[in-house]
Amino acid sequence: MLFAVLSGFIAALVAPFVHRLVERWSGWLFALLPIALFVYFTQFIGPVASAEGVISSYDLLPSLGINISFHVDGLSLLFALLITGIGTLVVVYSGSYLAGHPEQGIFFSYLLAFMASMLGLVLTDNAIILFVFWELTSLTSYFLIGFDHERAAARSAALQALLVTGLGGLALLAGLILMGNIGGTLEFSELMFSGDLIRFHPLYVPILLLIALGAFTKSAQVPFHFWLPSAMEAPAPVSTYLHSATMVKAGIYLLARLNPVLGDTVIWEALLTPFGAVTMLTGAYLAVLHTDIKRILAYTTISALGMMTMLLGIGTSIAIQACVVFLLAHALYKGALFLMAGAVSHETGTRDVTELGGLYEKMPLVAIGGCIAALSSAGVPPHLGFVGKEIVYRAVSDETTQIVLLGAMFLTSIAYVVVAGVVGYRPFFGKLRDYPTEPHQPDLGFWIGPALLAGLGLVVGIKPDLLESWLVAPAAAAIEFQPVAVELALWHGFHYSLLLSLCAFVLGALVYSKWDGFRANVSSLDYSVLWGPARWYDWLLSGISVIARITTRTLQSGHLHFYLLIIVATVIGLIGGSLLPQYLPLGLSRWSDVRVHEFVLAVVVLAATILVVRARKLITAVVSLGVVGYGVALFFLFFSAPDLAMTQFAIESLSVLLLVLVLFRLPEIERYSKTSERIRDALPALAFGGLMTVLVLTVTALSREARLAPFFAEHSYPDAKGLNVVNVILVDFRGLDTMGEITVLSIAAIGVFSLLKLFLSGKNKPEEKQ
Amino acid sequence: MNSLILSAATRYLLPLLLLLSVYLLLRGHNLPGGGFVGGLVGASAFALYCIAHGVDAARRVLRVSPRTLIAVGLLTAAASGCLSLFVGLPFMTGIWSSDVPAFLGKIGTPAVFDLGVYLVVLGVVLTIIYSLSEE
DSSP states (O other): OHHHHHHHHHHHHHHHHHHHHSGGGHHHHHTHHHHHHHHHHHTTHHHHHHSSOEEEEEEEEGGGTEEEEEEEOHHHHHHHHHHHHHHHHHHHHHHHHTTTOTTHHHHHHHHHHHHHHHHHHHHBOBHHHHHHHHHHHHHHHHHHHTTSTTSHHHHHHHHHHHHHHHHHHHHHHHHHHHHHHHHTOSBHHHHGGGHHHHHTSTTHHHHHHHHHHHHHHHTTOTTSTTHHHHGGGSOHHHHHIIIIISGGGHHHHHHHHTHHHHOSSHHHHHHHHHHHHHHHHHHHHHHHHOOBHHHHHHHHHHHHHHHHHHHHHHOOHHHHHHHHHHHHHHHHHHHHHHHHHHHHHHHHSOOBGGGOOOGGGTOHHHHHHHHHHHHHHHTOTTSHHHHHHHHHHHHHHTSTTHHHHHHHHHHHHHHHHHHHIIIIITTTSSSOOOOSSOOOOOOHHHHHHHHHHHHHHHHHHHSTHHHIIIIIHHHHHHHHTSOOOOOOOSOOOOOHHHHHHHHHHHHHHHHHHTHHHHHHHHHTTOOHHHHSHHHHHHHHHHHHHHHHHHHHHHHOOSOHHHHHHHHHHHHIIIIIHHHTTSOOOOOOTTGGGOOHHHHHHHHHHHHHHHHHHHOSSHHHHHHHHHHHHHHHHHHHHHTTOHHHHHHHHHHHHHHHHHHHHHHTTSOOOSOSSOHHHHHHHHHHHHHHHHHHHHHHHHHHHHGGGOOHHHHHHHHHHHHHOOSOHHHHIIIIITHHHHHHHHHHHHHHHHHHHIIIIIIHHHHHOHHHHO | OOOHHHHHHHHHHHHHHHHHHHHHHHHTTTSSOOHHHHHHHHHHHHHHHHHHHOHHHHHHHHOSOHHHHHHHHHHHHHHHHHGGGGGTOOTTOOOBOSOSOGGGOOOBHHHHHHHHHHHHHHHHHHHHHHHHHHO
8 A cells, every 4th residue: 555655756756767768658657557546446446335344554753643544545546546547647648748858857756756645645544645646736736737837827736736736735734633632543444433522622713713724725615715816837747647637636525524523513514505506606716707717617616616515514424425426427527628628728739718618519529528527518418518517406405494405506507508608618619710720620539537536426427326336436435434324315305405406507608608798798797816815915915025024134234243133142041040049959069079170171271261352363264263172172072972072073073174264255353343242242152051060060960860871871871772872862763853953954054055156156247147 | 385395295195184084974873973973074175175276176176066065964864864764763863783794894874974974064064165155
C-alpha cells in the first residue's frame, strides 16, 4: 500500500528524463502507472464490500501518534478508483494536448506527483498524514495551474489557489489536532468510536468551524469559490483532473470521512446545508452568465460541490447515498466535458462559446462524447446524471425545510439544462464558423477520454444496480459508519420529482433559446464582479502588503547594531525576567578547584576582550576577537569537551577568515562610533554578560542533580553503537534537531547568497536587467 | 592576495586538510570529530585556497557548485532517516549493518546522516565565502 501511494512520487522524479527518451509516446507510457494502480485497487472492491476494510500501518513518529497508516474502506476506495481511473485518461490526454510542449516532461512530473498526493489524501487513516497530503495537493496544484508560467494571469491564479486553500489547510490542521487531543488518537478508524465524546465537548464548535473552513476552501464553497474559476488558467487536463474530478472533492471527502465523528448535530446541519445550498445556487447562476466554456464548467462544478455539501449537511441515509451517486455521476460527466472543452479550444483556438458552432462535421468523435456527457449533466434519462438527480430530489424532499431546498434544486436543474445546451450542443451544431486555427478531428488521445467517461456514465445509468453493492453501498456505509442497503434504479415509479424534472427541461430549453438576450439583461445587474469575494481577496492581499511594508519600514532599519540590540534585549527580557525573581543557587564555593593554567587563560581572554573594545583598527579588533574565541575553545578542552573545542576552533578560524574578507573592502576609519553610542551599546552588552555569568554559575550549582548526562552515557553504546556521546546525540538521539539545524543553515546560506548575488548584482548592473 | 608562501602552502594544505576533514567525519562516531567539525575543516581548506588563489580557482577546485552540496547533503540526511520506514521502524531509527568486514568499521544510517551534515556544512560555508569574496 505504501508503495502504491509512493510510486507516483517516484515516477514524478524520473518523468522528465523518461519523457526525453520516448517523447512521442510518453503519455501512453506514463498512463501505465495509473492504470496499474486502478487494477490494483479494483482487487479491494470485493473485500471492502463484504468486510470492514483493509488497514496497513507503518510507524513514523509513534511517540506523537503519527503513523503512515492506510485504510481502504468504501469511501477511500471510491475515490482511489476515480483518481487512478480518470488519472489514466488525463495522462493519455495530456500526451496529446501538450504534444511538443518543451516542458511536457515536467508537466507529467507534476501530474503524477499530484496523483500520488491525492491517493495518499484519500487512503491515509492518520489525521496528520492527511494534512501533509492535503498540502501536497495544494502545492502540486499551484505548479499545475501556473504551468504556463510566462503568463501573469496563470501565475496570479496559481498563487490565489495556493493562498486560499493554504489558509484553509492551516485551519484544518488546528481542527484535526484539537480533535485528536479530545479523541485521544489521530487515527480516523479509532476516532469513529469517540464521536459522542467529541460532539458533546465544549470545543466541538471550534473544531467543526476549523475543519469546515479547510473543507470549504478546498471544495470552493461560497464565499471561497472564486479561486476555482481563476484556476481555469490551467491547461485543460489539469482542470479536468484537479478542478472537477478529484482535488476539489477533497473537501467533500473530508466532511464525509468525518461525518461519523462530527456529523449529525444541529450545528453541523446548520453550517453545511445553507452554505452548500447557497454555493449550489451561486454556481448555477454564474454558470449561465458566462461565455468562456471552461469558466462555465468551473461554475457548474462549484454548484455541484455545493450540492454535495448540502447533502452531507442533511445527513439522512438517503442524502448520503445521493451524495455518493451524484459525486460519481458528476466526476464522470464533468471529466468528459472538461476534456471535450479542451479538445475544442485546442482545435479552434477559442474558448468563447459564442464564437463556436458547427464543429460536429469537423470532429464527430469529440462531439459524440461531449453530447452524451452534456445529456448526463442535464439529468436526461437514461444517464447516470438522471439517476443521481432523482435520488437528490428524493433526499431533499424528505427534509422539513423541503420547500426552500426543493426550490433551490429546481432552479439549479434549470441552469444545468441551459449549461448542457450551451456547452454540449452549441459548439457542435448550427453554422460552421471561422476559427483562428482550422479545426479537424484530433487524434485518439483527445477523444478517447471524453468518449470513455461519457459512455461509462450511460452504461451505469442504464444498469445502476452495477454500482449498488460494489461501490455506492460500501461508500455510504463508510460515511454513515454502519451497513447500508442501497437500491438504485432508473425507474422508481411516479414521484413528483419526475414532474419537476420535466418542468426543468422545458424551462431550461426556453432559457437556452433566449440565452444571448437573457445573459445581456442579467449581466447588467451583476454586481458580483465589483463587490464579490474575488475583490475581498484582492483587498486582503493589498492590505497585507501595506501592513508588511509598514512593519518592514519600522523594524528593518538595515542597521546591524539595531538588530543585535533587539535580539539581546529580548533574551535579557525573557530569560532574566523569568529567572531572576526566583532564588538561584550560585556555585560560588568552588574557587579552590581553579588551577593555575585556567587562571592564566582567563586573564588572557579578559585582556583580549578589553582589546576588542578599545582597538583603534578593525583588524586588531578581529584578531583579538579570535583570541577570545580560541581562549574559550581552550576552556572546552580543559574541561574535557574535545568535540566542542574542535568545532569552536574551526568556527573561530573561519570567522576570522570571513571578517578579513569583508574588512578587506572597508575603508580605514579612525573611530566607528561616538562615545555616547558606545555607552548605549555597552549597557545591554554588560547586562547580557552578567546574565550569562549568573546562568553559568546557577548551572554549575545544579549540575550534580543532572540526569541527562548519565542517561546518554549509559545508552550511547548499547543503543546507538557509538562511543562518542556528543556525536551520537547529534546524529542519533537528537537527530531530528540536527536535521532542523542543517535545514536552517541551508536557508541562511540561500539568504546570504541571494542578498549578495542577486540583490547587489542587480544594483550594480542595471543595464543587464533591461 | 599575492603571497607566494600562502599560495605555495595551500597547494599542499588543501589535500591534507581535506583528508583531515574526512578523517574527522569518519572517526566521529567513536572519537572526537563528526560531520559538523569535519565540514568546517573541509570548508576552511577551500577558504584558504580561495584567499590564496582567488575565487575562480577555488570554484574550479571544488568542481561542483557549493549550493549543489547543500541540496545533496540535505537529501542525503533526509533519505538516511527515511530508510528505516521501509523496514517498519519509525522515522530516523538507526539501522546498522551487521555483516560488514571489520576493517571497514560499522556502516549505518546515522553515519550516512553525518555525511549529509558534513556536506551541508561544507556547502553553506563555501556558499557564503565564495559569494563574499566574489562581490
